[in-house]
Amino acid sequence: MQMERLQDGLGDSCPGQRKIAKTMKNEVAMDLRSLQKPLKEQYRNDPNASQITIRAKGGQTDVPVACSVDIGRAIYHAEAHKGVGGGGTGACSGDLLLGALAACAQITCQMVAAAMGIPTERIEVTVEGDLDLRGTLGISKDVPVGFESIHLHFDVAAPMATPEQLRGLREKTEQYCVVMQTLMRPPSLHAEWVGQD
Numbered sequence: 001m002q003m004e005r006l007q008d009g010l011g012d013s014c015p016g017q018r019k020i021a022k023t024m025k026n027e028v029a030m031d032l033r034s035l036q037k038p039l040k041e042q043y044r045n046d047p048n049a050s051q052i053t054i055r056a057k058g059g060q061t062d063v064p065v066a067c068s069v070d071i072g073r074a075i076y077h078a079e080a081h082k083g084v085g086g087g088g089t090g091a092c093s094g095d096l097l098l099g100a101l102a103a104c105a106q107i108t109c110q111m112v113a114a115a116m117g118i119p120t121e122r123i124e125v126t127v128e129g130d131l132d133l134r135g136t137l138g139i140s141k142d143v144p145v146g147f148e149s150i151h152l153h154f155d156v157a158a159p160m161a162t163p164e165q166l167r168g169l170r171e172k173t174e175q176y177c178v179v180m181q182t183l184m185r186p187p188s189l190h191a192e193w194v195g196q197d
Helices: 015-024 032-045 093-116 163-176 178-184
Strands: 002-006 057-060 066-070 075-079 122-130 149-157
Touching: 032 093, 075 093, 093 122, 093 149, 093 163, 093 178, 149 163, 163 178
Parallel strands: 002 149
Antiparallel strands: 057 066, 066 075, 122 149
8 A cells, every 4th residue: 555645734524514614624623532532441451342343235236236335334345346337326335445445534534533532624535546447357368357456545634743744644644554454464355165065
């Protein structure tokens, strides 16, 4: 992965907080330390309480190039990329992967900025992934299946932040972004097949 550019600052917090952030101008809109303090205390006292399992479940549709993805709080429509026969109207699995990375990096950066007390005007994260579709179509065994590179671009505007604060923002964002760290250090992956003889 590549961190391409950290500019002069940070940005808007999540949409529900934009009004608060604009009202407060260069003040941090949320006290994350107070919000997270009881959670951190609970996890220190009971490490088992910090262990969670996040689940997503794919479901078959009436066409082989599409499926539903149930994450428990919402159901998404996904389909194969247009380059491998999909209709091009829904998110492909690559879109969902890059979207998860963009969301995680965006929220992590916003939370780190708030925790560090860095007033921001803008935070925007763009993620791009490069892959060669010949791999997944089985055209060439020399072409890998999956992304060959992923690029993150952070556009951060925080004119009142010091260079030291911006360095800290970058370091902590990269350190604590769950999806980024997962892709950089892949976990063990186990596939289990049931329903077969």
